[in-house]
Amino acid sequence: MTIVGWESKYQDILKDFGYSRKKDTQSCKLLDSLLPKKTPIVKIRNLIENKPVFVIGAGPSLPSCISILKKYKKITKIVADGATKAMIENNLKPDIVVTDLDGDIKSLKKAGRTNTVMIVHAHGDNAEKIHLVKDFKNCI
Template identity: 50%
Template sequence: MRFVDWFPYYQNIRAEFGYSTEKDQEAARTLSAMIEKKALDPKVLQKKLKGKNVFVVGAGPSLEENIDVLKKNKNAVKIAADGAAQALLENRIKPDIVVTDLDGDAASLQKAAKGGAIMVVHAHGDNMPMLKKLVPKFKNLVGTTQVMPVENVHNFGGFTDGDRCVFLAEEFGAKKIVLVGMDFGSVIGKYSKKKVKDAALKKRKMEAGKRLLEVLAKQSRSQLFDTSKKPIRGFSPY
């Protein structure tokens, strides 16, 4: 997604949640400086995703009941949304890509990175301390932002870790995208976040992410499926 197309959606999100564009931009510059010598070229993502069947794994409550879907599709590319990496590792499933703003289980994120996962690390105004703590521990890394891209920090679209996974898969030409554990409902999954301080805010963010996926579905080039009992509009039942 081009930045000029994404920015109006960001402006709506910023207005709804009270984010600071300046702080988000500062975080992007901070991440850019940190990964100057080790950032991967996004072409590695294209090589990994283009023309492939991709399972996007969220940390929603239906994840555990759908783990077998992932095990049966062991050759498909698996993108984990932050805390979902922990669930995959506990079930001996290797994530190929982890999309994270670093508020999931830090030990699991590091384990996924050491196992060879490409870490797509998102910088925003609220996570600069975690960037400084964890980014030095990652090797295979691509930086992202929700504001203006800077050197080695890209904007592929999306807001929450979960919907950013889908935007990423779409951006790099996935043939099929299947959502697993991406419920966007009223119940927060146990792998969703280490500590949820404000459940109401978390649910509002999930609703915003869901709306973005409904928009993406209208223009997606990929085949879209959802294992959830209530598939997102524009996604077919899997």
């Protein structure tokens, strides 16, 4: 599969972040080898299709939003890895965590042991953390 214009965007990303294409490829292959061959895509679809969702990042307003998030327990919460710690500390369960494994590892592991779907992406500077996906119950 080729996405029109992706190669030039990818080259820009490599340059901007100082990533190595070779290391990116190695990390991707390592992640692929550790992930289950059957992915919980249906679970994600059931969580988000035709439903309202909250997308939660670790921005400066997150602490002031915790009380609001607690009022909406039944709305799907898609959480960036940097916000996972705040969610866990406040007894808010992420439904989906999107991570490159650069967030708080203890919180990511805690979320990963539940039914939370962990969407992990590999890149050239996280290869040493890729093994953590083995601890996640539902991982893509």
